[in-house]
Amino acid sequence: MEGVVARQAWGLAQDGPAWVLLGLTRQSADLCCVHTLNVLVPPQGISVIHASWLSQALVNAPRPKFGPRYRLAMSVPAHALAAGQMACPLDVPQQAWPSEVQLEVAQALSLPPEEVSFDFESEASGAGMAGQIRWVGCARSLVADYQNWIAAVQGWRLALVEPEMDAARRGAQALVGGLPSLLQQAPQDWQFRWGSKVLPDLDGSSRDDVHWDGVLQEVLSAPVGARLVASGLALKAWA
Incomplete structure (x- = not known):
């Protein structure tokens, strides 16, 4: 059964008051494709500040019967994050x-x-010089909310939570055809490289390239943005 379950993973990304639930499945040894795409919309009259309605929405969401467990990753929107370096x-x-x-x-x-809640990575520098620590964090209560929403739904397992920009970058790196595919194809037709075949960067430059961060910001503000984030989350959930 584990071999079957490992063939698919899911991402859940916020899109305004709604959430985009996207599932990927392995198509071949180095490619995966979208098998499910649902937009979960809060019921009329329900407050979206506390999105506990997500639990019931996940219960009702149509999905292929791949196995008893569904491995899921969720994103934290930029407005709920703080990031910096020291x-x-x-x-x-x-x-x-x-x-x-x-x-x-x-x-x-x-x-x-x-x-x-926070995460960080350090970057080494030259001898005798201080390196840099890049960090990102959010309120612990937000992560606890995510955990509680998913724990309330039988069969789903929250594998990780990460910033939406990180997920968008991963999705863009792995998307077959690159960023132009976002405009040329419907999300249901997207394919992604994964594992060792994923390109190291969007354009061969460093992951901190300001130009590409700007491009991704534009993508995130477009209707397709949350779908790209959910794709990147699903790729991460496989890790």
């Missing part, structure tokens, strides 16, 4: 860096340190 504290042991980052995130979100 110099690696050379006078602090590396194992203590998470505490330093946690304080930085808490200050950016105006929350107590124990009320934030």
Whole structure:
């Protein structure tokens, strides 16, 4: 059964008051395609501030019967995130860096340190020079909400939560035909490279290229944006 389940994964991305649920399935050894695309819309009169209606929407969402479990990744929208960078504290042991980052995130979100969720990565620099730590974080309560919404639905498992920009970048990197395919094909027809066949970057430049960040921001503001994010999330859920 695990071999069957591993052939598909899901992404759930916010699109205004609605959520886009997109499932990918392996088409060949290095390609996957969209097998399901649903837009989950809140019932009329239901507050979308607390999206607990998502649990029931997932129960009712049509989906292929691949197995007893559905591996899902969800995105955090940019407005709910704080992100930044800081110099690696050379006078602090590396194992203590998470505490330093946690304080930085808490200050950016105006929350107590124990009320934030965060992730970070460090970039080495030259000898005798401080490297950089790139961090991102959100309110811990938001992640807890996501976990509770999915835990309430039998068969779904929340594998991870990540920023929507990261998911969009992954989807764009893996999309067969590149970004032009977003305009030339319906999302149901998208195909993605995955595993070792995924291109390292959108244009061969570094992942922090300002130009491509701008392009992705434009994509995210378009109707197709949430579908690209959901695709990138599904690719990540396979990891």
